[in-house]
Amino acid sequence: MASYLLANRLLGPLQALTGGARALTTGNYSARVQLRTRDEFQTLAEDFNQLAATLERNEAARRRWIADISHELRTPLSVLRGEMEALEDGIRTLDMQALQSLQAEAALLGKLVDDLYQLALCDVGCLDCHRETVDMIALLRETAAQHQTRFTQQRLAIIQVLPPAPAFVQADPTRLKQLLNNLLENTLRYTDPGGRLHVAARQKDRQLIITLDDTAPGVPADALPLLFEHLFRVEPSRSRRHGGAGLGLALCRRIVEGHGGRITAAPSPLGGLRISVCLPLTRP
Secondary structure (H helix, E strand, O other): OHHHHHHHHHHHHHHHHHHHHHHHHOOOOOOOOOOOOOOHHHHHHHHHHHHHHHHHHHHHHHHHHHHHHHHHHHHHHHHHHHHHHHHHOOOOOOOHHHHHHHHHHHHHHHHHHHHHHHHHHHHOOOOOOOOEEEEHHHHHHHHHHHHHHHHHHOOOEEEEEOOOOOOEEEEOHHHHHHHHHHHHHHHHHHOOOOOEEEEEEEEEOOEEEEEEEEEOOOOOHHHHHHOOOOOOOEOOOEOHHHOOOOOHHHHHHHHHHHOOOEEEEEEOOOEEEEEEEEEEOOOO
């Protein structure tokens, strides 16, 4: 009798855990194990349920990721197909304007595919980086100067408050340039005409802190933690009509974290968005 009762006490929880594990292997990530034994079996069941919940969230994220990528790729492809069909049917004349329109859509599609590729490399830890000593202050000035014409065309001003002394970081200059380009492009896309971008840098505790503040429109507080997620966009002020696919800031986070730094988003005192980048300093 004692052996029978002991066997039931052991086999019951084991059978429940085995059934749950079998459900997970078939892709049923909603499976849960409910035990009230108040012993190691219950602890194991709770850990199992946490694992199942994590797998369920990851599967849902994977499905959303595939659906979002499919949608983003389909949009420029549909435009290209429509443009070419119009040219074939004689509805539109093959002139320089038509070629420029096709080129713009092809460039948008190419950038989207390149960003997806870069993010995939980051996720598997294969992003190619060739580190060297980089003067971040000089790189900030250079990148701002290269974007000055586009800012002027958009009636936006760039105000730089940068220290005169250099600030060196051990990093890949190409990736850092990509980081700054994406951040400035974000301001160009989403800041209302007549606004401005305030770029500042300071050193604190062997860290270089770079802040970029732009003017309205701002970002809702509940959306700030999600800005660096794949394919996330804020609607309606920062929407698809501005041409963004929601990958630029996600790639920025991967680049910064790959260099041992951190990047955050917060409301800007200018009425828009503040992006803060913190990078570890090194000796020249």
